[in-house]
Structure formats: structure tokens, C-alpha cells
Amino acid sequence: MTQYTNTISTFELLERFPTEESDRLYFEQKLWNNKPKCPSCANQTPKQIYHHPSRLGLYCCKCCKTQFSVRNNTLMHASKISLRKWLYGMYLVVTARKGISSYQLVKELGITQKSSWFMGHRIHKACKNNNVIISGIIEIDET
Numbered sequence: 001m002t003q004y005t006n007t008i009s010t011f012e013l014l015e016r017f018p019t020e021e022s023d024r025l026y027f028e029q030k031l032w033n034n035k036p037k038c039p040s041c042a043n044q045t046p047k048q049i050y051h052h053p054s055r056l057g058l059y060c061c062k063c064c065k066t067q068f069s070v071r072n073n074t075l076m077h078a079s080k081i082s083l084r085k086w087l088y089g090m091y092l093v094v095t096a097r098k099g100i101s102s103y104q105l106v107k108e109l110g111i112t113q114k115s116s117w118f119m120g121h122r123i124h125k126a127c128k129n130n131n132v133i134i135s136g137i138i139e140i141d142e143t
């Protein structure tokens with residue numbers, strides 16, 4: 001694995017992503033280039049994808065009636081952990097020079113041991129697959 005140089009501080013990271021909403025917008029830009037894409041039929045036509053009227057970040061596809069969010073088909077799929085904790089967890093894993101234990105994730109993120117194992121496993125798997133979200137986190141760290 002490449003040695004990543006840690007160029008932004010945790011403080012800067014948290015300043016850049018202060019809210020759940022800022023993280024959602026970041027992931028949407030990274031994954032979809034701001035054009036939500038249906039995970040079921042791959043439809044990305046703006047007029048056929050609309051916002052759910054009451055749930056921010058949830059989209060509906062007119063073609064196949066699928067409801068989806070930026071989490072679908074990503075390492076955050078079907079997880080109840082907030083996007084902020086995911087983003088920070090990814091940051092911790094990709095920038096830890098000597099690796100990070102599941103116990104450290106528990107402490108840093110305030111999640112359960114079970115969630116930490118789940119998250120750590122998914123992040124490591126995504127790292128191996130050159131995941132677009134993980135490369136985004138590495139870019140954040142390098143800019």
C-alpha cells in the first residue's frame with residue numbers, strides 16, 4: 001500500500017465537513033457528479049429522478065420506482081452509521097500509517113465495537129478495490 005502523507009489535520013477535515021448534509025453533498029458529487037443515478041436501472045436523467053418530498057437525500061426513480069440515496073451500492077450500503085462517521089472513519093483508516101485498530105475507531109467515532117468491525121471491514125475491502133469514495137478521501141487528504 002502507498003504511504004500517504006497526512007497533509008490536512010483532523011481539525012481541517014471536520015471544518016470542511018461540518019454537517020451530515022455537507023458529507024452527503026460531497027459523496028453525491030464524488031459518486032454521481034451531482035446527477036443522482038438510480039442504482040437499479042442506472043437512470044441518470046435529471047427529469048426522471050426526483051427528490052423524496054420529505055426525506056432529504058432520498059431520491060426516487062420514475063422509471064423503475066426505486067428509492068435510493070448516495071449510500072446504495074457503496075460501502076455505506078444498508079448502514080445506520082451517519083455519513084459523517086463514515087467519512088471520518090475512512091479518513092482515519094486511509095491516513096493511519098501503522099493501521100488503526102477497531103478499538104481506536106470505537107473511541108474516535110463513538111460507535112459500538114460491532115459497528116467498528118463492520119465499518120473497518122468494509123473500508124479495508126473498499127481500499128483494496130480502488131474504490132472511488134476511498135480515492136476521494138485520499139485526495140482530500142492530499143489537497
Ligand SMILES: [Zn+2]
Nearest residue numbers: 038041061064
Ligand atoms: Zn431506476
